[in-house]
Amino acid sequence: MLITPVPLPSELDLGYFGAVMRLNGIVDSMRIVQLIEQSVGMVGKSKRDIASQELLSKISQTEFHTFVAKHTMLPFQQGITSYHPDIQNCCQVNRNNSLPSGKRTARKGAYFCKNCVRRDQQTYGTSYWHREHQLPGLYWCPEHRIPLCYAKDQNAFLNSPADILDTSHSTVSYRYVKTIIDNQYIHSFLTISLSLLNRDKPFNFKHVSALLKMRASELGFRIPSGNKKKPKISGAVIDSFGRNWLSRVLPELTQQSGIVRTDSLDGLMYSSSHPYKISAYVLALATLFESPESALSALTQSDAVH
Ligand SMILES: [Zn+2]
Numbered sequence: 001m002l003i004t005p006v007p008l009p010s011e012l013d014l015g016y017f018g019a020v021m022r023l024n025g026i027v028d029s030m031r032i033v034q035l036i037e038q039s040v041g042m043v044g045k046s047k048r049d050i051a052s053q054e055l056l057s058k059i060s061q062t063e064f065h066t067f068v069a070k071h072t073m074l075p076f077q078q079g080i081t082s083y084h085p086d087i088q089n090c091c092q093v094n095r096n097n098s099l100p101s102g103k104r105t106a107r108k109g110a111y112f113c114k115n116c117v118r119r120d121q122q123t124y125g126t127s128y129w130h131r132e133h134q135l136p137g138l139y140w141c142p143e144h145r146i147p148l149c150y151a152k153d154q155n156a157f158l159n160s161p162a163d164i165l166d167t168s169h170s171t172v173s174y175r176y177v178k179t180i181i182d183n184q185y186i187h188s189f190l191t192i193s194l195s196l197l198n199r200d201k202p203f204n205f206k207h208v209s210a211l212l213k214m215r216a217s218e219l220g221f222r223i224p225s226g227n228k229k230k231p232k233i234s235g236a237v238i239d240s241f242g243r244n245w246l247s248r249v250l251p252e253l254t255q256q257s258g259i260v261r262t263d264s265l266d267g268l269m270y271s272s273s274h275p276y277k278i279s280a281y282v283l284a285l286a287t288l289f290e291s292p293e294s295a296l297s298a299l300t301q302s303d304a305v306h
Pocket of ligand 1: 114117142143
């Protein structure tokens with residue numbers, strides 16, 4: 001009989017999987033997937049060594065849509081999409097698709113805050129992986145305002161953060177955090193990202209593209225088939241966020257060679273066939289609107305009128 005804990009608030013699905021392994025004293029991830037399948041009557045459904053989100057929702061006795069909305073990065077990753085934008089994020093394809101660990105997170109590596117570790121140990125008796133800490137561009141804990149600790153290998157999610165506290169390190173220094181923590185554009189980017197993570201329904205990328213085009217035009221930026229002498233929004237994004245931070249969030253924008261590939265941003269307003277990377281949309285929104293609240297309000301209105 002498997003011991004299955006209740007997922008903690010906003011606990012990342014991969015971390016929850018690791019917690020189930022540890023509680024049951026099993027170190028082989030393929031073996032625990034088999035045991036989970038047996039316990040929920042879905043034997044042989046998964047061929048991966050990480051349990052699917054459906055399996056995890058079943059063992060945690062959480063309704064599938066709720067589990068996806070509260071314990072995965074999908075609401076952020078698919079926050080602006082063409083994929084069934086009218087239904088909840090937790091679309092049918094994810095139900096049966098056992099995504100490998102690398103695709104379940106929104107950036108490489110595993111991030112945690114050492115002060116949150118201590119706080120969670122006192123509150124819940126254990127430390128755990130918070131999904132908010134895995135958002136691209138976040139290098140400090142919003143609550144404790146200290147640099148997040150980092151483990152390069154995503155297998156770290158199978159351990160508790162407390163277990164790897166001594167072997168992990170911060171990706172950035174306190175000094176660097178001080179230079180970026182009060183940047184209003186980065187603050188706006190992270191606030192919009194967090195809001196997407198907490199939504200239960202994605203925005204349609206076509207509506208978002210139209211909104212960006214309208215706003216760019218209002219502010220005098222170049223738009224499709226517009227005056228080519230006007231500045232591109234990519235230039236404003238680089239000026240607002242700085243190359244150093246941007247190179248971690250949208251590496252294709254700031255190449256090592258120093259050549260800037262602006263299509264990854266300026267193309268947002270042109271594409272009608274496929275959505276761009278979620279971070280590109282959020283960068284443009286954070287640049288073109290005076291506050292994250294106004295960007296989110298405009299997004300909601302643009303979706304409502306279509
Ligand atoms: Zn913290």
